[in-house]
Amino acid sequence: MKQRVFQITVPTRGRGLYEFTGTVEQHLGETGLQTGLVTLHLQHTSASLLIQENADPEVCRDLERFFARLAPDGDPLFQHTTEGEDDMPAHIRTALTAVNLSIPIVEGRLTLGTWQGIYLWEHRYQSHRRQVTAHFIGE
Amino acid sequence: MKQRVFQITVPTRGRGLYEFTGTVEQHLGETGLQTGLVTLHLQHTSASLLIQENADPEVCRDLERFFARLAPDGDPLFQHTTEGEDDMPAHIRTALTAVNLSIPIVEGRLTLGTWQGIYLWEHRYQSHRRQVTAHFIGE
């Protein structure tokens, strides 16, 4: 049984979903694991990790539209506003989704479904360089 | 330290919550693990994995009512509509919940609380055969 840890940087250009499945698969290849588990942890509180459909890009845009309506920017409900009108909605979106994901590895591959991709969901307007830790364990 | 992976099929008969705690416990018994971790990953983007109360069935029905109001079928907000009026709400529900779960194993048992059950939440109207990968590690 062995472990490997990689630090992944996902650069973002403002709000939206950024797929990085390929980066995780590449690191998996470097580990040489055939059976195991990868756990991804995002080190931020205003962005999320999400597994979603990567076939029709309209799905990502509809996700964005829905969350924009659910947690509107500049909502007068919020008191934590010093970092901008998009900041508290970003924390809300993060709470409603996730910052870590765990995916089994079988026969040297991630056990993602046919249409599943791994996304970094940026919730802030501005560009960021988001940090994800990827922990692999197995053999 | 050892690992085992099982593929679990959960047949669904349309929208609703389907408990499969027993299947996970059965596979745990087959592994013989006393201490460890099981990670469940659902290979779909229009259904979820959820740990919820399995005592009063009204809880599951209220969850269903709440999510139906939160992400209504046929909402004109959505552009991704070619697969039916329930498709984009299914993706939304999946984003709001989870597709993977990790549960520690102690003394040969899942460390679920007294009232916790493991559910597959089908978000589509039609029947499906949903695929869950169960990865066990421990000793």
Next chain:
Amino acid sequence: MKQRVFQITVPTRGRGLYEFTGTVEQHLGETGLQTGLVTLHLQHTSASLLIQENADPEVCRDLERFFARLAPDGDPLFQHTTEGEDDMPAHIRTALTAVNLSIPIVEGRLTLGTWQGIYLWEHRYQSHRRQVTAHFIGE
């Protein structure tokens, strides 16, 4: 490779967010692990585990305000009401967030971001003693 499991009790004094990052770090120290993974599982269906900002306490209060508006207590939509008007909203909040979290360990430390804290989110009005299982694996 080794494992350790700890049972953590988080006492709550009604609805709100209770940080227990320090308790997890203390147990990590006891394991002596340098590289690994910790998985936390909450054994309840009316409270959540959440990683959120621990800098400005207003963030936690805004999270509370948002979820109180999203899933209002005493909502006539709900049928599961025998345990009080806050009970079904508590189940909803739990479904919308999470009951388990997995965080990689690198160089003997949790790979939390600068502003990330680990919280128990109590969704019921009354005080509880909430149980969290912490499973460590690594070396």
